Amino acid sequence: MLNNQVSKQTTKRDARSARPVPFPWRNWIGVIPFFIFVFLFILLPSITLLTGAFRDNAGKLTLSNFVGLLDPSIINAYWVTIKISLASAVGGGVLGFLMAYAVTIGKLPTSVRNTLMTFSGVASNFAGVPLAFAFIATLGRTGLVTVLLKNILGLNLYDQGFSLYSFWGLTLTYMYFQFPLMVLVITSALDGLKNEWSEAAENLGAGKSLYWRKVALPILMPSILGSMILLFGNAFGAYATAYSLTGGFINLITIVIGSQIKGDVLYNPGLGYALAVGMIIVMAAMMAIYYSLRRRSERWLRL
Amino acid sequence: MKRRSFWSWVWIVLGSLYFILPLYSTFDFSLREKKGVLSFLSYKNVFIDPNFWDTIGFSLEIAIFTIIVSILLVVPTVYWIRLRLPQLRGILEFISMLPFVIPAIVLVFGMIRVFSGAPFFLTDTYFGTYALLVAGYVVLALPYVFRAVDTGLAAIDVVSLTQAAQSLGANFGTILIRLIFPNLKVAILSSAFLTLATVVGEYTIASFLVGIKAFGPYMSLIGQNKTYESSSLAIISFMFTWSFMGLIQLLSRGKAASTSLAGAR
Numbered sequence: 336m337l338n339n340q341v342s343k344q345t346t347k348r349d350a351r352s353a354r355p356v357p358f359p360w361r362n363w364i365g366v367i368p369f370f371i372f373v374f375l376f377i378l379l380p381s382i383t384l385l386t387g388a389f390r391d392n393a394g395k396l397t398l399s400n401f402v403g404l405l406d407p408s409i410i411n412a413y414w415v416t417i418k419i420s421l422a423s424a425v426g427g428g429v430l431g432f433l434m435a436y437a438v439t440i441g442k443l444p445t446s447v448r449n450t451l452m453t454f455s456g457v458a459s460n461f462a463g464v465p466l467a468f469a470f471i472a473t474l475g476r477t478g479l480v481t482v483l484l485k486n487i488l489g490l491n492l493y494d495q496g497f498s499l500y501s502f503w504g505l506t507l508t509y510m511y512f513q514f515p516l517m518v519l520v521i522t523s524a525l526d527g528l529k530n531e532w533s534e535a536a537e538n539l540g541a542g543k544s545l546y547w548r549k550v551a552l553p554i555l556m557p558s559i560l561g562s563m564i565l566l567f568g569n570a571f572g573a574y575a576t577a578y579s580l581t582g583g584f585i586n587l588i589t590i591v592i593g594s595q596i597k598g599d600v601l602y603n604p605g606l607g608y609a610l611a612v613g614m615i616i617v618m619a620a621m622m623a624i625y626y627s628l629r630r631r632s633e634r635w636l637r638l
Numbered sequence: 639m640k641r642r643s644f645w646s647w648v649w650i651v652l653g654s655l656y657f658i659l660p661l662y663s664t665f666d667f668s669l670r671e672k673k674g675v676l677s678f679l680s681y682k683n684v685f686i687d688p689n690f691w692d693t694i695g696f697s698l699e700i701a702i703f704t705i706i707v708s709i710l711l712v713v714p715t716v717y718w719i720r721l722r723l724p725q726l727r728g729i730l731e732f733i734s735m736l737p738f739v740i741p742a743i744v745l746v747f748g749m750i751r752v753f754s755g756a757p758f759f760l761t762d763t764y765f766g767t768y769a770l771l772v773a774g775y776v777v778l779a780l781p782y783v784f785r786a787v788d789t790g791l792a793a794i795d796v797v798s799l800t801q802a803a804q805s806l807g808a809n810f811g812t813i814l815i816r817l818i819f820p821n822l823k824v825a826i827l828s829s830a831f832l833t834l835a836t837v838v839g840e841y842t843i844a845s846f847l848v849g850i851k852a853f854g855p856y857m858s859l860i861g862q863n864k865t866y867e868s869s870s871l872a873i874i875s876f877m878f879t880w881s882f883m884g885l886i887q888l889l890s891r892g893k894a895a896s897t898s899l900a901g902a903r
Contacts, residue, residue, distance in 0.1 A: 365718030365810075366726065369711055376773045377736050380748025387751065430656070433649040441646030451650070457883045458657055460832075461876055463841045464857040468872035469660040472667040479663035511660065514653065572741025575841035579858050589743045596747050596846055611744045618739045 381615065387608035400609035408586065409610070416571060416588045419502060423509035424566035430510070431517020432559060439525040452522070455515035462512045463575035470508045470580065474499045500581045508580060509573065513566045520565060524558035527636035557632035561625050568621045572614070588614060661876065668869035680866035684874065689856060694838070697853035700768065701837040704775040705830045708783045711776065713826070716787050717818050720796045734784035737777050742842040749774060750846060767847055774843045778836065783829040790825030791818075828886045835882035839875050 391397040403409065438448035473480050476493060484490045498504055528551055536546040574589040583590055588610060595607030671680040684690055719726050737745070753760040753770055760766035799821075803813045819826070841854035850856050857875065861868040 362722045366715050366723065369715035372711055372773075372776070373733055373736075376749065376777050377733070377740070377745075379752050380745060381740060383752050384744070384748045430649075430653055434653040437646035437649045441643060441649075443643065443646050443650065447650060451653075453883070453887050454654075454657060456887065457876075457880050460835050460879050460883060463839055464854055464861065465839060465872035465875040468857075468861055468868045469664040469876075472869050472872070473660040473663040479666055480659060511656070514656065568738060572743065574741070574743040575854070579841065579861060582862075589741065592743050592747060593846075596743075596750065607747065611747055614744055615740060618741065622735065622739055 384608045384611045384615075387605065388612045391605055397605075400605040403603070403606040404609055404613060409591065409606075412586045412588045412591050413613070415502070415586050419506050419509065419587070420567045420570035422502075422506045423513050423570045424563045426506065427510045427513025427566055428517050428559070428563040431514040431562075432521055434514070435518045435522045435525050439522060440528065451518060455518040458515035459512050459519060462573070464579045466508060466511060466576050467580040470499060470504070470511070474504060474507065500585065505577060505580060505585065508576060509570045513570065516566060516569065517562055520562045521558060524555060524562075524632065524636050528554065554632075554635045557628040558636065561628035561632065564621050564625045564628070568618055568625075571617060571621070661873075664869045664872050664876075668866060668873055671866040680870040681874075683864075684860075684867050684870050689850075693851060693853040693856035696848075696851050697838045697840075697844070698834075700771055700775065700852070701834050703768075703772045704779060704837055705833050707772055708776045708779050708833065709826055709830070712780070712783050712787050713818060713822060714814055716784065716791055717796065717814065720791055721800055730784070731788075734781050737780050740777075742774075742778060742840075745774060745777060746843045746846045761847070771843065771847045771852075774847070775833070775837050775840070778840075778843070779829070779833045782832055786825040786829040786832075787822060790822040794821050824889050828889050831882040831886045831889075835879045838878060 388400050389396055389398070391399060404413075434451060437443055438451055470478075472478055474492070475481065478499075481492050484492060499508070532550055532554075533546055536550055541549070572589065574587075574593060577585060577587050578590060578593065581590075583594065592607060592610050592614070595603070595610065668680050669676040669678065671677065671683070716730070719730055740748075749770060750761070752758065753766075754762075758766075760770050796818075799817055800813060803817050808816070839854050839857065840852070841858060844852035845855040845858070848855075850859050857868070857871050860871055
């Protein structure tokens with residue numbers, strides 16, 4: 336009885352303080368440290384880059400920094416970055432999807448699924464400097480796979496124009512953390528495909544391929560595309576792996592920004608700001624598409 | 639049925655090869671420092687280098703500070719917002735996604751420009767530089783720390799528990815320490831291990847702020863000078879990631895493991 340009264344009272348008090356307007360200022364104390372942190376270390380740096388991008392060395396307003404982005408070498412850097420991100424997102428996305436398919440709809444033993452999830456968790460976090468070392472030992476000039484291919488198949492990768500330190504090499508290296516990430520994000524979507532749907536399709540006389548074309552793929556498509564966009568962004572912002580693999584001798588946008596920070600070549604802070612703002616814009620567009628696709632996929636699948 | 643599981647195995651084997659071959663090649667390479675025989679010489683060389691221990695110690699310290707700061711920052715905030723300002727949840731979720739939009743290289747660029755000059759002058763002192771490094775890592779860790787804590791808090795009835803604690807006379811601090819933190823043990827520990835796994839070998843932010851004091855830039859330096867040692871370092875670093883991720887798996891058995899996107903790419 337007494338308990339009941341107490342809880343009623345507190346409920347009443349809390350109901351009042353939880354009402355959206357008006358805010359007593361005390362309600363805001365608890366979130367102040369977090370918002371100060373966010374302001375100092377996320378917003379302030381971004382705003383500085385953004386405003387810096389519109390100013391010249393003397394501090395006057397200008398658009399010339401963005402004109403600088405039209406320089407052929409910068410356009411090339413954006414282009415190479417986009418190509419590598421796209422190739423590694425599609426390559427990693429397809430491989431990751433097929434593996435996730437194998438352990439969900441493919442009905443492989445649960446032990447295989449658990450192992451795959453654990454390995455994916457590790458591999459998606461294995462990036463940067465050590466990953467570059469691993470691929471040098473694998474596909475570098477004297478790497479194990481390079482030597483094996485030469486000795487067994489008589490195929491000299493490097494005579495065929497392959498180089499670990501260029502487009503394909505970097506794409507293959509990025510795929511190492513891309514496909515496990517795809518496995519991790521797409522598995523729940525594949526789990527969401529209901530057996531009833533394929534049974535219903537079968538009852539209506541549809542074969543496996545018709546079911547996939549007309550039911551499963553349209554339902555999964557937003558998830559698949561969304562996940563691949565996530566992978567794209569993941570590769571687009573990558574710096575450590577590319578830098579330690581190529582020693583900075585590949586024209587990626589992150590590498591160009593890196594050399595602007597160091598101020599070692601063609602130092603032009605305004606251009607550096609514009610490059611960074613360009614990256615943020617691309618990444619923000621990717622995330623916007625990702626979220627709209629996610630909303631679409633949530634119509635059918637609970638993620 | 640048979641056919642379907644045949645193809646499933648094909649994809650699994652293909653992916654496993656992709657996963658294992660680079661590791662096997664690296665391990666194989668790391669054993670070949672002595673001509674003609676397999677030996678662990680390159681590992682020995684790594685372990686007798688005092689810089690290895692110094693840099694890994696430094697990076698571990700930074701990682702521990704990162705974990706402490708991000709937990710102290712995120713847990714009370716998420717709790718407070720669930721309790722009193724539920725209308726801010728959307729904003730909080732949006733903020734926690736911002737690190738995906740700002741790549742590490744852009745973040746460190748902006749941070750250097752803001753904090754190296756007036757009025758902060760953070761990079762003029764060691765302490766300031768380390769604090770900046772920790773702040774950068776807290777930002778990188780924010781998405782998954784937020785997600786882990788948020789799902790952890792969603793699993794308990796925050797409002798009722800708080801009311802119960804308040805009716806027993808507990809204040810905000812007591813509630814956090816004796817009620818919220820214990821209930822979030824799994825979430826806190828798994829985000830701590832994920833932070834360790836990504837921060838210890840992180841290269842981008844570390845190389846611009848502290849250079850070869852940190853483990854990531856140290857590994858990179860070894861890679862430029864010593865062929866075999868770089869392979870053994872890659873294996874050692876992989877073991878690191880592996881053990882931390884394994885601990886997360888143990889903690890969150892059955893549940894989907896949280897994963898990092900804004901890590902040390």
